[in-house]
Amino acid sequence: MKLKASLGCLRSAILAGLSAACLAGCEVFNGPLSTFIIRSDFARDSYRLFRYTFIWDCIILLTVLVPMVLALFWLTPRTGPQEQEHVEGTSWLEAAWTITPALILISMAIPTIRLTFQNQPPTPPPGALRVRVIGHQWWWEFQYPEYHLTTPDELHIPAGRTVYFDLESADVIHGFWAPQLGGKRDAIPGHVNHIVLTPEKPGEYYGECTQYCGLSHANMRFRVYVDTPENFAAWVKQQQSAPATAAGNDPKVEAGAAVFAAAPCVTCHTIEGVSKGYIGPNLSHIGSHQTLAGSILSNTPENMAKWIRNPEEVKPGAQMPALGLDPVQIDYLVAYLESLK
Amino acid sequence: MSNNPTASPAEPVHAHEEVPRGTIKAYLEVAGVLTVLTILEIWAFYVPSLQPVLIPILLVLSGAKFALVVMFYMHLKYDHLAYTGIFGPLLALAGFIVIALMILIAYFMGSPPTA
Amino acid sequence: MAVAVPKEVVKARENYLTEGGLLSWLVTVDHKRIGVMYGLTSLAFMGLAGFEALAMRIQLAQPNNHFLSADLYNQFFTMHGTTMIFLVIMPLGLGFFGNIAMPLQIGARDVAFPRLNALSYWIFLFGALFMYSSFLFGGLPDAGWFGYANLTERFFTPGSREDFWAIGLLILGISSILGALNFFVTIVNMRAPGMTFMRMPIFVWNILVASVLVLVAFPPLTVGLVFLVMDRFLGTHFYSTVAGATPILWQHLFWLFGHPEVYILALPAFGIISEVIPCFSRKPLFGYAAMAYATALIGFISYGVWGHHMFATGMGPIADAAFALSTMAIAIPTGIKVYSWVATLWRGNFVWTTSFLYALAFVVQFTLGGLTGVMHAQPPIDLQQTGSYFIVAHFHYVLGGGSLFAFLAGLYYWWPKMTGRMMNEKLGRINFWLTCIGFNMTFFPMHFLGLGGMPRRIYTYGAGLHWDFWNMFCTIGAFVMATGILFLLIAMVESLTRGPEAPADPWDGRTLEWSIPSPPPVYNFAEIPHVHSKDAFWEMKYGNNPGHKVPEVAAEHEAGHVPHIHVPAPSMFPILLAAGLALCGIGAVAWLRITLVGLLIVYLAIVGIGFEYPTYGEHPSKERGDDIYPLDSRKVGMWTFIGSESLFFASLIGTYMAYKGRDLIGPTAKEILEIPLTSFSTFVLLMSSLLMVLALAGFERGDIKAGRNWLFATAGLGCIFLGGQAYEFNKFYHEGVTLQHNLFGQTFYTLVGFHGLHVLLGVIWLLTLAFASFKDMVPKKRALAVEFGGLYWHFVDIVWIVIFSLVYLMDKVTGA
């Protein structure tokens, strides 16, 4: 009796565990980087081909597994143990498993080749928004030649308009990938690569570097904001205007501006109307960003301070040195930067 | 273990392929042809009107020289076919590498800067 | 579980394991001993790579973990990959199984070049130790096992870590090429009489094709590494954009090697499975002929698919499509293999050994890996998967669940033959189930992670990406698998200390290795067997009529009337030569003068090997049975070497042609090359070939004096050629074209310089022969030695014929 009860207990525990595991397991496909959440034409094409191949793969796997299981556990041996069997191969069988896979492969190859060409048009589609993407160790720079804009790590594009990316690199090879928007491509020094895609749905999408690019490769992420056309226009406008600082009202911000101008910051960073550094990210509107430092930190004053205090601690190998500022200076500086909307 | 000093790895006593090799005369003739082909190559290089077809001419002439040395001086013509069977395919792959690298990198880098 | 009942144990008179003392292993040239050393070394490195993997898995178990620093993680994943590929799977497949089983399966007494075999091993060992020694000098290499340029340039990876990696791989590459050359020649030339290609055990087929792949795949890698070393040490710019080059060149050279490498790792595994499954199904392999052709076809196609690793680099749609098609095509012969294994199982009469279990797991896991491979062949899909954990899952299924599992099957299969002891099947079961479950727990979820967007080669990831659960799960799986491997060690030790003695033929095997005692005597076969069909031993045992009585296995070995068999004498030169090579490497990273010492040792050891047996060729080799082979092994080897060298030069020439006309600054070929001077050198080199054949003719006639004089004349012309080259280089240098000046400078000096180096080596070779002939070391009987020197010399000549046309005469035609 007792045994039975505990067995029942055990069974339900196992069931509960299994279903929890299933839930937890499937969660992986709902993440912000999942390739199964499809938000562009490119991602959809890839996914459809994936699904097609996946189904065939399952069928082919069955054609291996089923005969194997039958042979191992079902069929009785045809001959005595010592007998040399003279099945040297049956030609119709061999022909079948040569020709059938070939046909299946051809049925995959046709859409493959069609998409391969479709994904790489020789010229940018008319009306496409051009975005220059430049990989740096270890952050991303996005330039909009059309709007004369530069912004780091956070890319804004309008839904429904085709985007034509020009991928370049300032140092080593990086890989640009926003899974929900579709295929990755490498950013290679001395070369311009392209991705063409049309985002379909407004939202926030994650991206990351997928080509090993040195010490902090793992910390080279980015965000893509697909905006409605109106929001996108507003964003462009805001970015084009000089940064709206609260300078003048807040003494802390003003002190921060002074620190910035006096510190080595200016040699590497641009702030519209203040400095013209180009080695590091453009900070003109950094206060309006959601994330910092290659999208590895959310943009809070504490994180900003942490970064400035010692970039190395946040991002090993970071190309920005610790500047040895005292806490008060950092405090001012953070207030200033956060005010740059 | 045997310490017989003659116990060396696979080494044949009778030359397995006692085939007649080329004669000295044949070798000299080949040398003559090689010289002539080389002179032709250099001549083609200096004749301006041959410029447009220089590449095919050079490929053919150097191919011929290559084949002559391999067949006569390296004895492939006389030796067991197996040696040709080994060298031939590897040589073909070598050609494949050169062409593949040229095409792929040319396409990737675009047309060269004009000097 | 039914395991073949041990029959009576036959002891060999001279067991290869116990002959001689421990020191004798240092100078051994016995293929079985070399195999054992390969196996032990690889096993040790597997432990190291496994340790690195476990550390990485702990780091990745949770988001934002701090178990390993970024730096250490990058070192570990780089060395884990490099180790598993170059120091574990490749030496296990070729070095270990190739040596342990292949010569026995073809009924040979040893490989074609026993000392070369030892040399391969020692170079492998020293190269591996060299690479890992970077640990003592500032850390392990950390640019990935693929070492993508331009990250590997000194500007981006300062310090010596990457130097150790590049030079270490160069050294290991030499070992691989020599080993493969040896196996190739052995299989081509030393099969037992009657063993035609279509009667060869299928494992031997796979080793053959894998060896060919090594010979054709390593030269491009070598060239790639040479460029890298030059970039790092000499300031050239083969991979950086400064002078107009592109880092993509490295990717082409690397994957030109890298994809065939995948099959170098997989083919021996296929071979093992094709032996194990028939043996334990008690049926012949289904579709032998198709299997053999599929093996060859896979090898062939695998040379034309490398671009599928580069779909994200923007090769353009035409190249993408071409590589997609060729890659998909490879699925067909692979499918033939898988289905043939399944058909072999069909209505088999199974013996459920651990080896068999591993083989079954292999079939399933390899198929899974192959099926995801079909996805990567399609660029639109691959662009959503490359660089993600989906790829990590894929290649661990083909390499771990595939190759490694097959090797474990092979280890259990050949262990009794190798050690003379049976393994404990109970421990084997535990080992198998833990490893198999652990493996799938670790790597199956990585498919999910990859599709969930997790990139590979990241040391950390943020929280909230929905990757936490499976990452923890994978880490647990990795420990389960590691426990499984621990049981392998336990089982091995148990067998060696307490295992029952193994009979000659414990599995009722089909191939010749089971016809001799376990462990085999030093000379393997008392009498070289004659083969009349495939599955030669099975046929000997059972003939064509079932129920035939089993012949007394190996009785001849026992009776003591073994004919006197000459086995190759031990030699100290291989280990010496390898040490010299290692010194060269050490010198390169430490102090260049050490390299010179290393080179001197290498030269002396080569001469030592060449003239180790002064009366070479004078004993009746009937005793050793070498006269039964159709060709001269050394000549086959020489031609194979020349073929492989052609690919080396092809990679150099391809680079020259690809970069031609892309210089950012002059002067380039057009302005600077001097045709009259070079025409003269060309003529000199051509004529030297004539003198060379005259020299050979002299030695063949027995006219040593004439031969020697012609040799000196040939070497003299070689020196004139070199002098011309020195003049030319010097002149260019003074006109401003240095090695680092522009693309033309670096590609020209490298290509022509490497050719010049070969001429120099040729001159040294010929002079060595000429001087040796004074001491009567090159009698008429050894004219072949001159012929080999000659072949090399002519090869250098034909390379020049190509260079003269392509580099010098085509200089008017710019652009690729």
Ligand code: HEM
């Ligand atoms: C206990 C078993 C193993 C575990 C837990 C393991 C784990 C790992 C991990 C965590 C990585 C790093 C992935 C990344 O950061 O991108 C990796 C990479 C790799 N593994 Fe394994 N692995 C195992 C066995 C093997 C085997 C048997 C092979 C066979 C050849 C292998 C070959 C590789 C290769 C080539 C890489 C890529 C390295 C690179 O990206 O440069 N691993 N493995």
Ligand SMILES: [Cu+2]
């Ligand atoms: Cu990266």
Ligand SMILES: [Cu+2]
């Ligand atoms: Cu590949």
